[in-house]
Amino acid sequence: MYPWSHDFKGRFDEVTFESQVLKNNPLGDPYQRPLWIYLPPGYDEQPERRYPSIYLIQGLTGQLDMWRNRSAFRRNFPELADELFAKGEAPPCILVWVDCWTSLGGSQFLDSPAVGYYHTYLCDEIVPWVDAHYRTLAAREHRGIAGKSSGGYGAMVTPMLRPDLWGGLATHAGDALFEVCYQRDFARVARALRDHYGGSYERFWQDFRSRPAFSKESDADLLNVWCMAACYSADMDGTVHLPFDIATGQLVPDVWERWLAWDPVRMVPLHAEALRSLRAIYIDAGKRDEYYLDLGAEAFRRALAEIGVTDVFFELFDGRHGGIEYRYPLSLKYLAERLSP
Structure with missing residues (x-):
């Protein structure tokens, strides 16, 4: 061959x-x-x-x-x-x-x-x-x-x-x-946002698009969670809601239920x-x-x-x-x- x-x-x-x-x-x-x-x-x-x-x-x-x-x-x-x-x-x-x-x-x-x-x-x-x-x-x-x-x-x-x-x-x-394949990422994302991006996803995306993709350890988790939220829990005006509090990683029940509806x-x-x-x-x-x-x-x-x-x-x-x-x-x-x- x-x-x-x-x-x-x-x-x-x-x-x-x-x-x-x-x-x-x-x-x-x-x-x-x-x-x-x-x-x-x-x-x-x-x-x-x-x-x-x-x-x-x-x-x-x-x-x-x-x-x-x-x-x-x-x-x-x-x-x-x-x-x-x-x-x-x-x-x-x-x-x-x-x-x-x-x-x-x-x-x-x-x-x-x-x-x-x-x-x-x-x-x-x-x-x-x-x-x-x-x-x-x-x-x-x-x-x-x-x-x-x-x-x-x-x-x-x-x-x-x-x-x-x-x-x-x-x-x-x-x-x-979803509680097995996704939920485990929430704490890591909350910690990465706190430690590197001041709790801001906007800062993450600015940084991510300014350098080689996936050149930082937390890139995959951050991208995956935001993309899933954009697919599963966005309002009709395009507003994206995360299923957890980015300061603590605690679930936001009503948003999480929107994710689970797509499981x-x-x-x-x-x-x-x-x-x-x-x-x-x-x-x-x-x-x-x-x-x-x-x-x-x-x-x-x-x-x-x-x-x-x-x-x-x-x-x-x-x-x-x-x-x-x-x-x-x-x-x-x-x-x-x-x-x-």
């Missing part, structure tokens, strides 16, 4: 998508976004054939070109996906690689007055455009979504919010069980019918995940079982949060098999 090249058997169409709903977004982020569409081997030779589609979304701070990053002695995910279909190990699918990066790090694939309308962008702009331009099987039963971390979160909640569009999901270490574990019983209608649910996480998202994965599985959804793929494997791209073909194969006619 040469480390610098891969002989693709399928092909990528790389386009720039001009979003109407992202124009004038509150952060001033680009409304023209890269979009990749992977067409499996044989797509051009069989003009009468239609294919399931699987949408691939990224974790926090992810931007589309990062999918091509590689770790030593490993193929990246586009290469692994192409290899899966080239070897005939999964039914062929159209893959749609969507960019929902923001200058706060991400969007959680939700509509937020502080961040922008990324849920609408994905569901009401990208999906119909892909169906109009490519030979998809344009029904929910043949459309899935997959991601890791914040992308795994998006993969869990998007089919709950729009069951008319999605028939399957795959979540790798998706954000879930996939807690959303399950409210969207039971939608979840019971899915053809494919894949859940995994590493047992040594630094953010304890293996516990969130188990909680999500149990919540599904409580509403009668037991036909799921579930695995906790020996691994951490990063370096798990080798798991993605497993969920891709699972979705491809479940979403194919």
Whole structure:
């Protein structure tokens, strides 16, 4: 295996998508976004054939070109996906690689007055455009979504919010069980704001954007907590509320409840019918995940079982949060098999 090249058997169409709903977004982020569409081997030779589609979304701070990053002695995910279909190990699918990066790090694939309308962008702009331009099987039963971390979160909640569009999901270490994966960061953020920024998030952002990102130890916690607050607990005028007192780290109950309302574990019983209608649910996480998202994965599985959804793929494997791209073909194969006619 040469480390610098891969002989693709399928092909990528790389386009720039001009979003109407992202124009004038509150952060001033680009409304023209890269979009990749992977067409499996044989797509051009069989003009009468239609294919399931699987949408691939990224974790926090992810931007589309990062999918091509590689770790030593490993193929990246586009290469692994192409290899899966080239070897005939999964039914062929159209893959749609969507960019929902923001200058706060991400969007959680939700509509937020502080961040922008990324849920609408994905569901009401990208999906119909892909169906109009490519030979998809344009029904929910043949459309899935997959991601890791914040992308795994998006993969869990998007089919709950729009069951008319999605028939399957795959979540790798998706954000879930918020009191476990998020709450532990609040004290560290309160201390970092006190000790380095005079209790001001505005000062943090000024400092963060004046130097190489993540060059200070507290950067990741500070960015993550603010981004989540902008997604989960922003007022209609864009005002962002933190779920804790920055002087003490104590919870602010009413704001924290707004966060918990977006926890996939807690959303399950409210969207039971939608979840019971899915053809494919894949859940995994590493047992040594630094953010304890293996516990969130188990909680999500149990919540599904409580509403009668037991036909799921579930695995906790020996691994951490990063370096798990080798798991993605497993969920891709699972979705491809479940979403194919």
